[in-house]
Amino acid sequence: MNPGFILSKLARGGLTLLLTVSFVFIVLRASGDPAQIMLSDEASPAAIATFRERWGLDRSYLEQYLTYLTAVLQGDFGTSFRDGRPALDVVMERVPVTLLLGFTALLITLVLGIPSGIIAALFRGSWVDRLTMSFTILGHSIPNFFLGIILILVFSMTLRWLPSSGTGSFWHLLMPALTLGTVAAATIARFTRSSMLDVLHQPFMRTAKAKGIAHDKRILRHALPNAAIPVVTVLGMRIGGLIGGAVTIETVFAWPGLGMLLVNSVNQRDLAVVQAVVLLIAFTMVVVNLMVDLAYGWLDPRIEVHNRRVAKA
Amino acid sequence: MTSTDLSAMALPARRFGWLTRLWKSRPSLVIGLSLAWLALVVAMALFAEFLAPYGYADQSLLKRLQPPAALGGLPEYLLGTDNLGRDVLSRVIYAMRTSILIALMGTLIGACVGTVLGIVAAHFRGWVDDFIMMLVDFQAAIPFLIVALAVLAFFGNNFVLLVVLIGLFGWDGYARIARGLVLSTNGQGYAFAIRTLGVHPAKVYIRHVLPNMMGVIMVQVTLNFPEIILLETSLSFLGLGVQPPGTSLGLLLGEGRNYLATAWWIGIPAGVVIFLTTLAISLVGDWLRDRLDPNLKGKPA
Numbered sequence: 001m002n003p004g005f006i007l008s009k010l011a012r013g014g015l016t017l018l019l020t021v022s023f024v025f026i027v028l029r030a031s032g033d034p035a036q037i038m039l040s041d042e043a044s045p046a047a048i049a050t051f052r053e054r055w056g057l058d059r060s061y062l063e064q065y066l067t068y069l070t071a072v073l074q075g076d077f078g079t080s081f082r083d084g085r086p087a088l089d090v091v092m093e094r095v096p097v098t099l100l101l102g103f104t105a106l107l108i109t110l111v112l113g114i115p116s117g118i119i120a121a122l123f124r125g126s127w128v129d130r131l132t133m134s135f136t137i138l139g140h141s142i143p144n145f146f147l148g149i150i151l152i153l154v155f156s157m158t159l160r161w162l163p164s165s166g167t168g169s170f171w172h173l174l175m176p177a178l179t180l181g182t183v184a185a186a187t188i189a190r191f192t193r194s195s196m197l198d199v200l201h202q203p204f205m206r207t208a209k210a211k212g213i214a215h216d217k218r219i220l221r222h223a224l225p226n227a228a229i230p231v232v233t234v235l236g237m238r239i240g241g242l243i244g245g246a247v248t249i250e251t252v253f254a255w256p257g258l259g260m261l262l263v264n265s266v267n268q269r270d271l272a273v274v275q276a277v278v279l280l281i282a283f284t285m286v287v288v289n290l291m292v293d294l295a296y297g298w299l300d301p302r303i304e305v306h307n308r309r310v311a312k313a
Numbered sequence: 314m315t316s317t318d319l320s321a322m323a324l325p326a327r328r329f330g331w332l333t334r335l336w337k338s339r340p341s342l343v344i345g346l347s348l349a350w351l352a353l354v355v356a357m358a359l360f361a362e363f364l365a366p367y368g369y370a371d372q373s374l375l376k377r378l379q380p381p382a383a384l385g386g387l388p389e390y391l392l393g394t395d396n397l398g399r400d401v402l403s404r405v406i407y408a409m410r411t412s413i414l415i416a417l418m419g420t421l422i423g424a425c426v427g428t429v430l431g432i433v434a435a436h437f438r439g440w441v442d443d444f445i446m447m448l449v450d451f452q453a454a455i456p457f458l459i460v461a462l463a464v465l466a467f468f469g470n471n472f473v474l475l476v477v478l479i480g481l482f483g484w485d486g487y488a489r490i491a492r493g494l495v496l497s498t499n500g501q502g503y504a505f506a507i508r509t510l511g512v513h514p515a516k517v518y519i520r521h522v523l524p525n526m527m528g529v530i531m532v533q534v535t536l537n538f539p540e541i542i543l544l545e546t547s548l549s550f551l552g553l554g555v556q557p558p559g560t561s562l563g564l565l566l567g568e569g570r571n572y573l574a575t576a577w578w579i580g581i582p583a584g585v586v587i588f589l590t591t592l593a594i595s596l597v598g599d600w601l602r603d604r605l606d607p608n609l610k611g612k613p614a
Binding site: 015019023027028031142143145149150152153157164244247248251252262265266267269271277281282285286 | 447450451453454455456457458459460462463464465466467468469539543546547550551552553563566570573574577580581584587588591592595596599
C-alpha cells in the first residue's frame with residue numbers, strides 16, 4: 001500500500017480529532033463561566049480560584065485553548081465532581097463493559113446481516129429475498145429502545161426467561177446485544193444485497209461464466225470479494241450507529257457501560273465526565289474510520305486517496 | 314441453483330402468472346396504507362384539540378392505571394390511563410403533535426443549511442469547498458446523538474436549542490447532494506449559456522439550479538425525516554429532549570418504561586406510533602425514489 005495514502009488518512013483522522021477537541025472547547029467556553037459550570041454550585045471560592053488558575057481563565061482565549069489542548073493530550077480531562085476522581089478513570093472503568101456489549105452486538109450484526117444479504121441477492125425475487133427485505137425495512141424503522149422494551153415485556157415480564165436489567169451473566173448480555181445487533185444487521189443485510197446485485201450484473205461476471213468457471217467458484221472468488229468493498233465502508237459507519245445505539249440500549253437494560261455513564265453524567269451535569277466520554281468516542285470513531293480506510297485500500301488496490309466519499313449510511 | 318442462469322431468475326414465472334401479478338399489486342396496497350397512516354398522523358397533529366377526548370394533562374386520580382377499554386378498562390378511556398389518571402390516547406395524540414412539529418422544523422433547518430452550504434462549496438471550490446467538506450466528514454464521523462447529548466449537557470435543556478440541534482442533524486447529506494448536483498449542472502450547457510448572458514450567479518442558482526434539485530432533495534427528506542424522528546424520540550426517551558409537562562412520543566415511552574410490569578399500555582402505544590410512522594415514511598420514500606429517479610433504483614439508501 002502506498003505510504004502517501006496511509007499518511008493522508010492519518011492526517012485526516014488527526015484533523016477530525018482536533019476539530020472535536022476544538023468543538024468541545026468552544027461549547028465549554030460559550031456556555032458560560034467554565035469554573036461555575038465544571039465545578040458544582042457548592043464549590044468553595046478557593047476551589048474556583050484553583051480551577052481558574054489551572055485552566056488559565058484569566059489569560060487570552062488562544063492561551064486557554066493551548067492549555068486545554070495540552071491537558072487533553074496528556075489525558076487530563078478534569079475531575080468528576082460526583083466522586084472527585086479524575087474523569088478519565090471514571091470513564092475507563094466503564095469501557096470493558098461497553099466493549100463486551102459492542103463486540104457481541106457486532107458479531108450478531110455480521111452473522112445475521114451478511115449471509116442473509118448474500119442469500120437474498122443470489123435468490124433475488126424469491127421468498128427468501130422478500131423475507132430479508134421485509135426484515136430490513138422493519139429493522140430500519142423500529143426504534144432500538146422500543147424493540148428493547150418489547151423484548152423486556154415478552155421475555156422478562158411475560159415469559160420470565162431472561163433478566164430485564166443489569167449485568168453479570170451471559171443471560172444479561174443476550175437481550176441488549178440482540179437488540180443492538182439486529183437493528184444494525186438490517187442495514188448491513190440491505191447493503192450486502194444491493195452490493196452483491198451490482199457485482200452480479202458486472203461484465204466480468206459474464207466473462208467468468210463464459211470462461212466456464214463453476215458457479216460456486218464464480219460467487220466465491222469473483223463476486224464476494226468485489227461486493228465486500230462497499231460493505232466494509234458501511235460496516236465502519238455502522239460502528240458509529242452501534243455506539244449511538246448503545247447509549248439508549250444501555251439505559252433501557254441498565255447495562256452499566258459508557259452510554260449509561262454519559263446519560264447519567266448529562267443529567268447530573270458532570271461535565272468533566274461528559275467531555276471525556278465524547279472525546280473518547282470521537283477517538284474511537286477516528287480509529288475505526290482509519291481501519292476501514294486501510295482495509296478498503298487493501299481490499300481494493302484501485303482506490304486513490306480522495307475517492308472515499310461514500311454516501312452516509 | 315448451481316447451473317441456473319441468474320438472469321433467467323429475474324423473469325416472471327409464467328405458470329403462476331396470476332401469482333406474480335397479485336404480488337406486483339401488493340406494494341401499492343402497502344403504499345396506500347402508509348399514506349393513509351401518515352395522513353392520520355398529520356390530522357392528529359393538526360387537530361389534536363378536537364380529536365383528543367381529554368387534555369394531555371387532565372388528571373383524574375381516582376381512575377389511575379386503568380387498562381385499555383378492550384381489556385376490561387373503563388369505556389371512556391380507549392387506551393387506558395397512566396399513573397396520574399391521564400388518558401393515554403389523548404397524550405399520544407398531543408405527543409404526535411410535538412414530535413411531528415419538531416421533526417418538521419428540524420428537517421427544514423437541516424435541508425436549508427445543508428443545501429446552501431452544498432451550493433456555496435460547489436460555487437467557490439478551493440479552500441471553501443475543502444472546509445465545508447471537512448465539516449461534512451466530521452459530522453459523518455461522530456455519532457450525532459453523542460454530540461447532541463454533550464451540547465444539552467453544557468447549555469442545559471430548552472426547546473429552541475433542542476429544535477436547532479435536531480435541525481443540525483443530517484445537514485451533511487443535503488450538502489453532499491447539493492454540491493454534487495451544482496458541480497454537474499455547472500458543467501452543462503444551459504448554466505454556461507445563462508451565465509454568459511451576464512445573469513448573477515445567485516439568480517442562476519435560485520431560478521434554475523434549485524428547481525432542478527427539488528426531486529432529489531425530497532428523496533433525501535424522506536431518508537432524513539425518520540432518522541430525525543428517531544433522534545428526537547431517543548433524546549426524549551432518555552429524559553434529555555422534550556421536558557414534562559410537555560409530551561413527546563419518546564417521553565411517553567420513557568415514562569411508561571417504569572410501569573412495564575403493571576401497566577404496559579402507558580408506553581407501548583407511543584412506541585407503536587413511532588414505529589409505524591418511521592416505517593410508513595421509509596416505504597413511501599422508497600416508492601417516491603423509484604418514481605422520481607429511475608437511476609437510483611435498487612441502490613442502497
